[in-house]
Every structure is written in C-alpha cells, then in structure tokens.
Amino acid sequence: xxMIKILPFxxxxxxxxxxxxxxxxxxxPFAQVMPEPVGGLAAIYKHxxxxxxxxxxxxxxxxYVLVYVNEKGGVDDVxxxxxxxxxxxxxxIDGIKAVKxxxxxxxxxxxxxxxxxxxxxxIGS
Numbered sequence: 001x002x003m004i005k006i007l008p009f010x011x012x013x014x015x016x017x018x019x020x021x022x023x024x025x026x027x028x029p030f031a032q033v034m035p036e037p038v039g040g041l042a043a044i045y046k047h048x049x050x051x052x053x054x055x056x057x058x059x060x061x062x063x064y065v066l067v068y069v070n071e072k073g074g075v076d077d078v079x080x081x082x083x084x085x086x087x088x089x090x091x092x093i094d095g096i097k098a099v100k101x102x103x104x105x106x107x108x109x110x111x112x113x114x115x116x117x118x119x120x121x122x123i124g125s
Contacts, residue, residue, distance in 0.1 A: 017040060026112050031111055033106075036101060038073070047098040053087055054088050059084055061084040061088075062121070063083050066079045066102075072100050075096060
C-alpha cells in the first residue's frame, strides 16, 4: 500500500530530474585543457580601446567577464560579471570578441567551455 503512494512521487522526481538535466548549460565550467586566447592576453589588449570618457573621468579598474568559447575556438558570447562602466565594459567585450581562442578540450576532443577573465583598465598604460 505504501509503495503505491510513493510510486507517483518517484515518477515525478525522475521526470523533473531528466528535464532539468537536459536543459543544462552546454558550456562546461572546466575542461582538462582550458581555452586560451591565440596570442595570449596581449592579443586581447591590442584590440581594446580605452574609452575617452573613462580616461577623462579618471575611471580605472577591472572588468570581470565570462567568455563562452565554442568547440572551434570562436567566442559565442561574453557576459560582464562585474564592470566599471563609462564604456569600459563594452570595450572589454569588443576586445575579447575580436580574438580567436584555442578551444577547451576533454580527452583530446574540443568542447564548449566557459572562461572567466579580468580586463584591467589603467590610465597611462
């Protein structure tokens, strides 16, 4: 009798677990080999233009971003986790999107991976 009452709840648990698993983010937070910008971070900084308004206002600091790198090393999306404003967030995104990455790999196979980066904005550098 108790088993009959528990069975529907077990069914719902399995269904909801399967649904939530299938809707997970396809980008892995870690890989055996993490993605890296081709040419290193210097390649990203070459494509960043320090916004004039930020320079005039004396705004400095770090923009923290989450980069979504696909299996081919392309940047699918960039999300700002913590920004400093005055156009620096957008400049960081543009600089990252302009660079190709080596893809992340698991067991030698390329995988979609998330990568967190910080881009430093400092006047005079």
